[in-house]
Amino acid sequence: MQQLLLDKVSFSRDEVPLFTDVEASWPAGSxxxxxxxxxxxxxxxxxxxxxxxxxxxxxxSFNEVPSGHYDFLSQLLYLGHQPGVxxxxxxxxxxxxxxxxxxxxxxxxxxxxxxxxxxxxxAKVGLxxxxxxPCYQLSAGQQxxxxxxxxxxxxxxxxxxxxxxxxxxVHGVALLEERIQAHAEQGGLVLLTTHQxxxxxxxxxxxxxxxxxxxxxx
Amino acid sequence: MSGNLPAPGSALRAMFRHECALQLRNRSELYNPxxxxxxxxxxxxxxxxxxxxxxxxxxxGMVWIIALxxxxxxxxxxxxxxxxxxxxxxxxxxxxxxYMLVLAKVLVHWLFTGLPLTLLSPVLGxxxxxxxEAYGCLxxxxxxxxxxxxxxxxxxAALTVSLRRGGLLLSLIIIPLYVPVxxxxxxxxxxxxxxxxxxxxxxxxxxxxxxxxxxxxFAALGALKINLAE
Amino acid sequence: MNWxxxxxxxxxxxxxxxxxxxxxxxxxxxLILLTVGAVWGLGFAPADAKQGNSxxxxxxxxxxxxxxxxxxxxxxISGAIGLIWRMKLAYMTMKAAAPIGAVFTFVSLVTGAIWGxxxxxxxxxxxxxITSMLVLFFLYLGVIALQQSFSSRxxxxxxxxxxxxVGTVNIPIIYKSVDWWYSxxxxxxxKIVGKSSIDASMAYxxxxxxxxxxxFYAWLLLTQTRVEILxxxxxSQWVKAILLKPKLQEAA
Numbered sequence: 001m002q003q004l005l006l007d008k009v010s011f012s013r014d015e016v017p018l019f020t021d022v023e024a025s026w027p028a029g030s031x032x033x034x035x036x037x038x039x040x041x042x043x044x045x046x047x048x049x050x051x052x053x054x055x056x057x058x059x060x061s062f063n064e065v066p067s068g069h070y071d072f073l074s075q076l077l078y079l080g081h082q083p084g085v086x087x088x089x090x091x092x093x094x095x096x097x098x099x100x101x102x103x104x105x106x107x108x109x110x111x112x113x114x115x116x117x118x119x120x121x122x123a124k125v126g127l128x129x130x131x132x133x134p135c136y137q138l139s140a141g142q143q144x145x146x147x148x149x150x151x152x153x154x155x156x157x158x159x160x161x162x163x164x165x166x167x168x169x170v171h172g173v174a175l176l177e178e179r180i181q182a183h184a185e186q187g188g189l190v191l192l193t194t195h196q197x198x199x200x201x202x203x204x205x206x207x208x209x210x211x212x213x214x215x216x217x218x
Numbered sequence: 219m220s221g222n223l224p225a226p227g228s229a230l231r232a233m234f235r236h237e238c239a240l241q242l243r244n245r246s247e248l249y250n251p252x253x254x255x256x257x258x259x260x261x262x263x264x265x266x267x268x269x270x271x272x273x274x275x276x277x278x279g280m281v282w283i284i285a286l287x288x289x290x291x292x293x294x295x296x297x298x299x300x301x302x303x304x305x306x307x308x309x310x311x312x313x314x315x316x317y318m319l320v321l322a323k324v325l326v327h328w329l330f331t332g333l334p335l336t337l338l339s340p341v342l343g344x345x346x347x348x349x350x351e352a353y354g355c356l357x358x359x360x361x362x363x364x365x366x367x368x369x370x371x372x373x374x375a376a377l378t379v380s381l382r383r384g385g386l387l388l389s390l391i392i393i394p395l396y397v398p399v400x401x402x403x404x405x406x407x408x409x410x411x412x413x414x415x416x417x418x419x420x421x422x423x424x425x426x427x428x429x430x431x432x433x434x435x436f437a438a439l440g441a442l443k444i445n446l447a448e
Numbered sequence: 449m450n451w452x453x454x455x456x457x458x459x460x461x462x463x464x465x466x467x468x469x470x471x472x473x474x475x476x477x478x479l480i481l482l483t484v485g486a487v488w489g490l491g492f493a494p495a496d497a498k499q500g501n502s503x504x505x506x507x508x509x510x511x512x513x514x515x516x517x518x519x520x521x522x523x524x525i526s527g528a529i530g531l532i533w534r535m536k537l538a539y540m541t542m543k544a545a546a547p548i549g550a551v552f553t554f555v556s557l558v559t560g561a562i563w564g565x566x567x568x569x570x571x572x573x574x575x576x577x578i579t580s581m582l583v584l585f586f587l588y589l590g591v592i593a594l595q596q597s598f599s600s601r602x603x604x605x606x607x608x609x610x611x612x613x614v615g616t617v618n619i620p621i622i623y624k625s626v627d628w629w630y631s632x633x634x635x636x637x638x639k640i641v642g643k644s645s646i647d648a649s650m651a652y653x654x655x656x657x658x659x660x661x662x663x664f665y666a667w668l669l670l671t672q673t674r675v676e677i678l679x680x681x682x683x684s685q686w687v688k689a690i691l692l693k694p695k696l697q698e699a700a
Contacts, residue, residue: 047447050311051311052307052311052443052446052447053447054447070313073311073312073313074222074223074313075222076311076313078307078308078311080304080307081304082302082303082304082307083303083304083308084303084304084305084306084307084308084309085303085304085305086240086303086305087303088240088243088244089236089239089240089243093236093239096232097232097233097236098308099224100224100228100229100232100233100236101224101229101232101233101308101309101312101314102223102224102312102313103222103223103224105222105223105313106222107222109222110222110223110224110225112224
């Protein structure tokens with residue numbers, strides 16, 4: 001049984017506590033939205049789960065593999081504020097690079113997508129005919145969507161998406177909703193933050209305000 | 219659950235190709251260290267003396283120091299762009315070996331700075347009246363020496379990667395670490411210039427290169443992770 | 449083996465309270481030994497046959513050089529402990545050790561230059577030891593500058609630790625390289641300071657001074673680490689209690 005487990009995760013930056021004892025677990029197939037005011041630590045928690053940050057206390061594990069571990073990373077797709085799209089490269093080249101390192105990350109499969117797969121994924125995010133245009137000629141929104149095209153290919157069991165809907169139009173949001181839903185139905189687990197309104201069936205919410213640390217320490 | 223990633227070899231090849239393509243597309247950044255390397259040489263005769271006998275003595279050390287400065291100036295872009303656009307975290311979260319990724323990046327950086335510097339160095343040797351016997355040694359010492367400089371410098375570049383204006387700081391922290399490479403690199407060329415045997419000295423430079431190649435990526439990787447946790 | 453003391457080090461509060469009674473002992477013994485060593489070395493030790501009285505600067509120069517090098521290792525080892533065991537106290541010690549070590553290195557350089565003037569007739573000589581010491585000084589400055597340029601304390605601590613470890617690996621290489629370099633360039637006229645065995649009448653005051661400097665260094669490091677503890681833990685109750693105690697007593 002695949003399950004993401006947050007075990008009493010606390011984080012403080014330079015002795016200033018951000019959240020304490022976040023406790024949660026979700027089975028495979030869940031779609032979870034992190035909520036909280038600006039500065040509540042949504043991005044921080046996502047980065048902790050991804051293993052980019054070390055929690056001050058507590059543990060994160062996916063399928064009993066601790067975060068940051070090789071077997072954890074090989075199941076992970078993480079999309080941060082900066083999506084890792086090279087401006088001097090074309091969308092196609094960017095996707096090729098990403099999947100050359102990551103592969104599809106499907107269960108037991110080290111396959112990479114093929115060229116038609118890349119083109120299709122780019123078409124899904126509205127970049128048909130832009131496959132070979134260097135990204136610096138694309139708008140900020142279009143560059144962002146190059147990264148989103150990864151979602152239409154990746155089979156990674158755990159998706160961590162930081163503001164995936166930024167700079168995406170209504171139609172694009174609908175397509176993403178559909179894709180996220182489909183991924184969850186296939187047994188994927190999706191954690192995301194967003195400021196935009198969106199709808200999927202069975203959305204769970206983790207409100208970080210509940211774990212807000214009280215100012216002074218003992 | 220493991221074994222669902224692309225094989226390390228194919229990932230490394232892709233990384234290598236990607237890095238090379240990136241270097242080729244940012245050509246102006248590529249030329250700058252080389253232009254610096256060849257243009258600053260004008261200062262030497264103008265600032266010191268144009269007399270061949272004098273320049274001859276100066277040449278081995280001068281070419282080495284200028285090469286070292288060129289590498290130093292090129293270092294801040296090894297990881298900077300990748301850090302800022304998120305490619306770095308994507309690469310490190312892919313599950314591929316971080317050591318290999320850093321190794322590939324620095325190797326490509328050397329390929330596009332250290333190697334051209336090595337190839338250009340005879341021109342500088344001629345302009346500084348370097349004796350004919352020393353050219354082989356100059357190129358060999360710079361071939362390995364610039365590799366060592368790139369790898370040692372990568373640690374500094376990684377340490378300062380999240381700092382907006384890290385360039386000068388990077389030089390400050392790396393200069394002391396460059397001392398041994400400079401001593402043995404220019405020492406070998408000096409020996410060659412006066413017809414002495416330089417094999418043992420050159421071997422030390424190769425040893426530095428090997429040690430830096432093996433150890434520096436670990437330190438750089440650790441430093442990058444610290445900066446990503448900012 | 450009982451490792452409890454090691455785990456206790458994880459608590460800056462425990463360390464702070466434990467070391468409070470040590471400070472006067474360390475401080476006074478350092479002061480006494482410094483006085484004894486200085487009076488003995490400057491006043492009673494015989495003058496050198498070749499250098500006359502100018503050699504007496506070694507009573508500061510040599511101990512300062514010892515501390516300069518040892519201080520770098522103490523800084524790097526603290527950093528390593530911080531990285532490996534994620535011990536906050538170790539980072540505080542590391543941060544405190546950097547400027548202290550840099551000052552001792554600077555003292556060593558300046559006294560070396562002052563010694564050089566009557567001995568070699570010049571303030572600065574590219575001698576192997578002086579050159580190594582200068583590189584060591586730059587290594588210290590690098591660590592300090594790196595630590596200071598991060599706004600996040602966490603990143604400052606960790607990058608500082610990595611850099612001092614890289615420096616530690618390099619120090620022996622730098623020293624050996626500079627020695628080798630000097631053996632190539634050494635001018636024959638500079639061989640005034642040969643490796644002559646030092647007479648007991650000079651050695652004992654020198655040893656006293658070395659011991660005194662070590663104690664002084666320990667006192668400085670401890671004081672600075674404690675300052676760092678108070679600064680970093682200033683939000684905690686126990687620090688507030690300590691700092692406010694005198695004021696509360698005044699009020700009462």
